[in-house]
Amino acid sequence: MPDDTTAAVRGQRLPRSERRAQLLDAALGVFVENGYHAAAMDDIAARAGVSKPVLYQHFPGKLELYLALIDQHTGELEQLVRDALALEDNKARINTMTRAYFDFVGQEGAAFRLIFESDLANEPEVRKRLDQIDLTCAEAMAEIITSETSMEQEEAVLVGVAFVGMAQTAARHWLTHEATLSEDTAVRVTAALIRRGFGAFPSVRSGADKPKESVGTTAG
Template sequence: MTETAQPSRGVRLPRDARRAQLLEAAQHVFVHNGYHAAAMDDIAERAGVSKPVLYQHFPGKLELYLALLETHGNELVRRVREAIASTTDNKQRVRAATGALYEFVASEGQAFRLVFESDLRGEPAVEKAVETALSDCIDAITEAVTADAGLDAERARLLAVGLVGLSQVTARYWLDTRDTISQDEAVSLISTLAWKGLAGFPLQTP
């Protein structure tokens, strides 16, 4: 989501467009204020709508937050799956998957903070949404590792967890240092680190 000009109050939008507008406003408020300090009044004002309009779409702040988590979690999973499917070369798959996680952190209006740095992780529904997104990313990588490295599902999944964890932790660290290290260089460094480890499990051919 990117910031756009706020429409004037009273402008009638199609339901899907209004929902997208409200989610964009909510993302800005949640990212900048955190969940607990964010108020529905602030989100309505940011979106340029009345509170009743906001409540027509979302019954409460938690439901709005969960809708954002689902939206961005799905986007993260889509990027990782596309990265895995983009090549059959295993080394390039590692780079592509690492790059997908870096791109997610670098874009989406700091949406990654909602997924990886939520101040509401104690809430079961939020915890489930975050874990689902990460688990789906891990599943996509596990499938490729199982098929190409000849490992059983449990060992392949452990490697996939390692790649996802390595990529998302370093990407968040890199975000504060990107003035000195470009995104391409960071992805190259981390994917090389991951590949040299994964290269210890050679491709199994029939």
């Protein structure tokens, strides 16, 4: 039986943008809890407190709804990474990029499961989006790498892929151990490991031009 909140929502005529946001929020909960294949449009409509025809007015099918969620949340992750790149100091950029993954994984609603643990990853349209966000974030890391080392662009992107994979895997591990490991500690350790990794590659600076505190050799 619908509760008072659901009944109130059913009686409201929301602006299209607000209704779409409401439907996406409901869909996220259903997809995260049940996975794509077990999720039903009936369940999503019921959670949103709307009729199924209203849901279909905004999204013609379950796949389109899922892709809209993927686009929304990969966009959020990309913005977090680009905000980190806006910083001028490379150490701060690496720290902030690393924290972006931890903050994203720790968001209420567990949207990260659609990005990093999707049960529809082999669907071409989903795969294309997931590959693109990985590449976008790796290229962002490569921008830092090429500014600090003599590495060529393609090599830097490869290393960026490895670093991005490390950040998101560490973040997901932290989420299951946050009772005993604080986010600040997990971010600090992971970012330090990434910065240390830069030390394996020749620096573009040497001698008098080399800063006292190199991104690739700083432990803190």
